[in-house]
Amino acid sequence: IIILAIESSCDETSAAVIADGKVLNNIVATQSVHEKYGGVVPELASRAHQENLIPVVQEAILTSGISKDQLSAVAFTRGPGLMGSLLVGVSFAKAFAFARNIPLIEVNHMNAHILAHFIEDPKPNFPFICLTVSGGHTQLVLVRDHLDMEVVGGTQDDAVGEAFDKTAKLLGLPYPGGPLIDKYAMEGNPHAFKFPITRMPELHYSFSGIKTAVLYFLRDQLKDNPNFIKENLADLCASIQYSLVEMLLIKLKVAVKQFGVNEIAIAGGVSANSGLRETLTQLAAQKGWNLYIPKFEYCTDNAAMIAMAAHYKYLKGDFSSMDVTPLAKMKI
Ligand code: ATP
Numbered sequence: 001i002i003i004l005a006i007e008s009s010c011d012e013t014s015a016a017v018i019a020d021g022k023v024l025n026n027i028v029a030t031q032s033v034h035e036k037y038g039g040v041v042p043e044l045a046s047r048a049h050q051e052n053l054i055p056v057v058q059e060a061i062l063t064s065g066i067s068k069d070q071l072s073a074v075a076f077t078r079g080p081g082l083m084g085s086l087l088v089g090v091s092f093a094k095a096f097a098f099a100r101n102i103p104l105i106e107v108n109h110m111n112a113h114i115l116a117h118f119i120e121d122p123k124p125n126f127p128f129i130c131l132t133v134s135g136g137h138t139q140l141v142l143v144r145d146h147l148d149m150e151v152v153g154g155t156q157d158d159a160v161g162e163a164f165d166k167t168a169k170l171l172g173l174p175y176p177g178g179p180l181i182d183k184y185a186m187e188g189n190p191h192a193f194k195f196p197i198t199r200m201p202e203l204h205y206s207f208s209g210i211k212t213a214v215l216y217f218l219r220d221q222l223k224d225n226p227n228f229i230k231e232n233l234a235d236l237c238a239s240i241q242y243s244l245v246e247m248l249l250i251k252l253k254v255a256v257k258q259f260g261v262n263e264i265a266i267a268g269g270v271s272a273n274s275g276l277r278e279t280l281t282q283l284a285a286q287k288g289w290n291l292y293i294p295k296f297e298y299c300t301d302n303a304a305m306i307a308m309a310a311h312y313k314y315l316k317g318d319f320s321s322m323d324v325t326p327l328a329k330m331k332i
């Protein structure tokens with residue numbers, strides 16, 4: 001079984017080839033056009049996908065060492081994501097499937113973020129709990145099987161990646177600010193400033209409060225000292241990151257208790273955060289959890305994870321019709 005997979009849900013154009021469950025490559029073109037706007041501009045994203053997709057696919061096929069005739073299927077991200085961006089991937093995949101007369105496989109992007117754990121060893125054992133933390137989502141997912149997942153908790157407002165990016169913007173950092181907060185936090189004191197740790201009932205999260213708290217805190221400090229941010233950047237980043245990571249882990253602990261599982265994973269762009277990785281590693285050691293953290297290249301958007309999901313769908317004969325349309329919102 002050899003599958004070509006395409007990812008185009010947001011601002012990464014990516015293609016990968018998977019052969020009998022083994023990912024052969026993972027070509028990613030990141031769009032830099034959004035930097036100057038401080039966030040992803042949907043119209044520009046879809047245009048960049050149009051430009052990048054064919055070269056990215058060509059490179060994936062070339063570097064995989066297989067020929068197009070060997071492909072058993074073509075897979076694509078159906079959603080969730082930006083409608084215009086998704087449309088580029090869906091249209092390409094449909095045309096490709098039609099031209100080569102091979103099946104089409106739709107993949108749920110959030111499902112795929114979790115299945116990134118099956119690209120390489122060690123792989124989590126079922127059932128496991130995955131904390132999926134990305135630019136658009138924050139979810140606690142009970143994973144019973146590759147394609148049997150249930151969202152048991154999540155955010156009521158902003159995603160944690162959004163909280164990282166928005167607070168970074170308040171600090172004057174360019175988009176996406178999450179990785180920069182991570183970088184500066186390494187040199188800072190996480191207890192230098194106290195930002196709120198919002199406590200929601202059950203397995204709910206809320207990340208909108210911290211943005212407002214940081215906004216007002218900075219406004220007050222800047223009145224007395226216009227250089228406040230510059231002089232305290234590392235401490236500010238470390239303190240913001242501390243609050244966000246604490247919030248993530250408080251609910252993870254509740255979920256682990258509630259579902260009585262010992263296998264824990266994290267996925268999505270924010271799982272690249274070193275503060276989250278370190279604190280969670282310590283917590284897992286203390287609690288005796290088996291912890292699974294993806295490689296950096298499989299944390300943010302990539303087609304390798306789409307290919308992995310497609311592989312399991314192929315095995316089940318779960319194909320899509322040529323009428324399939326993208327979905328901006330799509331449940332796991
Ligand atoms: P979704 O998967 O929900 O549709 P997305 O695809 O845009 O959203 P990802 O590409 O998975 O999200 O992740 C991007 C997010 O991860 C951004 O918010 C980015 O700031 C954040 N991020 C990436 N690296 C780090 C890091 N080291 N520390 C904190 N945040 C990070």
Ligand code: MG
Nearest residue numbers: 010011012301
């Ligand atoms: Mg991205």
Ligand code: FE
Nearest residue numbers: 113134300301
């Ligand atoms: Fe994503």
